[in-house]
Amino acid sequence: xxxxxxxxxxxxxxxxxxxxxxxxxxxxxxxxxxxxxxxxxxxxxxxxxxxxxxxxxxxxxxxxxxxxxxxxxxxxxxxxxxxxxxxxxxxxxxxxxxxxxxxxxxxxxxxxxxxxxxxxxxxxxxxxxxxxxxxxxxxxxxxxxxxxxxxxxxxxxxxxxxxxxxxxxxxxxxxxxxxxxxxxxxxxxxxxxxxxxxxxxxxxxxxxxxxxxxxxxxxxxxxxxxxxxxxxxxxxxxxxxxxxxxxxxxxxxxxxxxxxxxxxxxxxxxxxxxxxxxxxxxxxx
Amino acid sequence: xxxxxxxxxxxxxxxxxxxxxxxxxxxxxxxxxxxxxxxxxxxxxxxxxxxxxxxxxxxxxxxxxxxxxxxxxxxxxxxxxxxxxxxxxxxxxxxxxxxxxxxxxxxxxxxxxxxxxxxxxxxxxxxxxxxxxxxxxxxxxxxxxxxxxxxxxxxxxxxxxxxxxxxxxxxxxxxxxxxxxxxxxxxxxxxxxxxxxxxxxxxxxxxxxxxxxxxxxxxxxxxxxxxxxxxxxxxxxxxxxxxxxxxxxxxxxxxxxxxx
Numbered sequence: 027x028x029x030x031x032x033x034x035x036x037x038x039x040x041x042x043x044x045x046x047x048x049x050x051x052x053x054x055x056x057x058x059x060x061x062x063x064x065x066x067x068x069x070x071x072x073x074x075x076x077x078x079x080x081x082x083x084x085x086x087x088x089x090x091x092x093x094x095x096x097x098x099x100x101x102x103x104x105x106x107x108x109x110x111x112x113x114x115x116x117x118x119x120x121x122x123x124x125x126x127x128x129x130x131x132x133x134x135x136x137x138x139x140x141x142x143x144x145x146x147x148x149x150x151x152x153x154x155x156x157x158x159x160x161x162x163x164x165x166x167x168x169x170x171x172x173x174x175x176x177x178x179x180x181x182x183x184x185x186x187x188x189x190x191x192x193x194x195x196x197x198x199x200x201x202x203x204x205x206x207x208x209x210x211x212x213x214x215x216x217x218x219x220x221x222x223x224x225x226x227x228x229x230x231x232x233x234x235x236x237x238x239x240x241x242x243x244x245x246x247x248x249x250x251x252x253x254x255x256x257x258x259x260x261x262x263x264x265x266x267x268x269x270x271x272x273x274x275x276x277x278x279x280x281x282x283x284x285x286x287x288x289x290x291x292x293x294x295x296x297x298x299x300x301x302x303x304x305x306x307x308x309x310x311x
Numbered sequence: 312x313x314x315x316x317x318x319x320x321x322x323x324x325x326x327x328x329x330x331x332x333x334x335x336x337x338x339x340x341x342x343x344x345x346x347x348x349x350x351x352x353x354x355x356x357x358x359x360x361x362x363x364x365x366x367x368x369x370x371x372x373x374x375x376x377x378x379x380x381x382x383x384x385x386x387x388x389x390x391x392x393x394x395x396x397x398x399x400x401x402x403x404x405x406x407x408x409x410x411x412x413x414x415x416x417x418x419x420x421x422x423x424x425x426x427x428x429x430x431x432x433x434x435x436x437x438x439x440x441x442x443x444x445x446x447x448x449x450x451x452x453x454x455x456x457x458x459x460x461x462x463x464x465x466x467x468x469x470x471x472x473x474x475x476x477x478x479x480x481x482x483x484x485x486x487x488x489x490x491x492x493x494x495x496x497x498x499x500x501x502x503x504x505x506x507x508x509x510x511x512x513x514x515x516x517x518x519x520x521x522x523x524x525x526x527x528x529x530x531x532x533x534x535x536x537x538x539x540x541x542x543x544x545x546x547x548x549x550x551x552x553x554x555x556x557x558x559x560x561x562x563x564x565x566x567x568x569x570x571x
Binding site: 206207208209211212213214215216217218219221222225226227230231233305306307308309 | 362364381382383384386387388390392393394396397398399407408409411412415416452453454468469471472474
């Protein structure tokens with residue numbers, strides 16, 4: 027080997043790349059198991075670091091049993107009935123509903139950004155205000171939202187909207203501005219009207235970049251959603267995590283955290299795949 | 312008179328610096344006019360004025376007897392870069408003009424649209440052959456084509472809507488010399504076949520002489536003055552290879568002596 031293996035010109039082999047890229051996962055898992063075992067040897071009642079078996083039981087109960095007794099499925103219920111009444115399913119459904127609702131509310135934000143970038147009057151009307159709104163720390167508005175909208179769904183959705191839409195508006199505004207003026211002039215010389223230019227030329231061109239920008243902001247959506255759920259909610263994944271904290275229910279909290287990460291990864295992956303399928307012409311720079 | 316430019320003055324920046332001053336120009340239907348000049352002499356500005364994407368500070372520009380305040384279908388446009396829509400295939404790029412001007416946003420959902428699109432696609436295939444692309448290129452996206460091929464498609468796209476004037480802004484300046492010669496031949500042939508009036512902006516004197524029936528040289532007389540038309544040369548027949556070098560020298564002399 028002529029090139030040192032830690033240097034810029036090093037070329038790791040495939041097998042090595044695979045091993046190295048999974049190493050930290052394995053090390054993390056091993057470290058956890060070791061700590062858990064040590065703590066359980068000292069105190070069999072330890073609740074801070076549940077063993078894998080405890081987590082599996084906790085998760086089995088979460089998947090198979092309802093959170094509250096009165097919601098129980100009839101005793102003779104089959105597997106799917108029990109699943110659909112279970113704690114995990116209900117929490118996931120509640121959180122997903124809020125999540126998807128917030129994503130749907132980002133569509134008008136994208137359209138507003140597009141119009142701001144293309145139509146000068148819309149731009150001057152909204153830009154300064156959106157820039158101002160973008161600087162407000164959304165979480166600091168939470169008490170105001172709870173006072174104004176009550177502690178039900180609306181205030182949580184509003185928190186996400188206020189927290190994320192300014193970013194999305196400004197992003198789509200900038201992406202729209204980034205479309206070369208030649209393209210717009212060309213469309214007009216081919217006989218397009220203003221709205222043809224907006225929706226058939228510019229929106230189609232910025233769509234893959236806008237989707238990417240939404241994808242990067244999923245984390246922020248989740249952050250605001252969890253903040254809202256933890257503070258004021260009666261269901262949802264974050265509500266459950268916050269609730270179980272009081273009982274030190276680490277055997278459910280840890281799997282829940284991993285479940286949320288998995289869900290977010292799947293949403294991100296789905297959006298990436300859809301983006302690639304819808305826009306085969308687009309190559310990320 | 313197709314294009315009538317009357318005492319046009321344009322300045323940019325603050326404090327304003329004149330770019331074009333006292334431009335008077337008449338262009339007849341069917342002419343092939345090349346606008347020559349050095350970088351920054353305002354030749355692209357002149358083109359954008361005719362296009363309607365910029366407006367003169369003084370003077371008037373009449374196209375077909377009327378002032379235009381924004382670009383529209385009467386004037387086709389082929390810029391140097393970004394001339395094709397990256398999200399559309401070659402075929403869709405060519406048919407886009409006719410589709411968009413005949414069908415509104417929602418009229419695309421009617422069966423009439425699909426019938427018409429079939430016709431348009433057949434016509435587009437015709438153009439594809441005329442500009443020298445193979446039919447297997449129709450399904451490609453612009454960034455899968457070379458620069459020369461992209462400009463060929465851009466010309467076909469502009470000609471599909473049958474504009475009365477075709478405005479080309481340094482359309483071949485990013486191409487290598489070999490490709491360029493082929494493109495010049497193509498434009499000259501299409502001009503003869505369609506009879507479209509063409510205004511071609513270039514900084515290449517050789518190209519201007521090979522293409523145009525008329526060559527206009529824009530040049531500044533002094534640094535703080537706007538460009539004027541320094542020379543208006545009519546080229547009745549395309550120049551032969553042996554005349555070109557001496558003509559090029561003469562024209563470049565005009566363009567440079569004014570700049571001093």
